[in-house]
Amino acid sequence: MAVMKVLEIMANSDKSWEDAVKNAVKTAAKSVKNIKSVYVKDQTANIEGDSITDYRVIVKITFQVDA
Template sequence: MGVLKVIEILANSNKGWEDAARNAVAHASKTVKHIKSVYIQEQSATVTNGEITSYRVNAKITFEIED
């Protein structure tokens, strides 16, 4: 295994925290190659009229740097 790098991404979803995590990885994979893992550091949600309207995650994505 070579050198690994970690980036931090904020993502959201109207469906749930798992979907927000998937969105983070999907968006990062558009420009980042060799993603190895995702670590969900924080979860939060926005509330409107007493109901959750958006789920948010703060994700750390680890990927391998090519030589």
């Protein structure tokens, strides 16, 4: 049986929510090995005038812990 851990992190992008998720996974992968999945918990955006300036996500990243 595998042991899994979950990290909850926030990431952002000026392009899209999808890019923000990719940034979260890319950043987490620098220090966490064996990432198995990502779950998008929340999405928000900052607005200036009538334009979105910043996309933000809160994600849960699941990774396997070596036994």
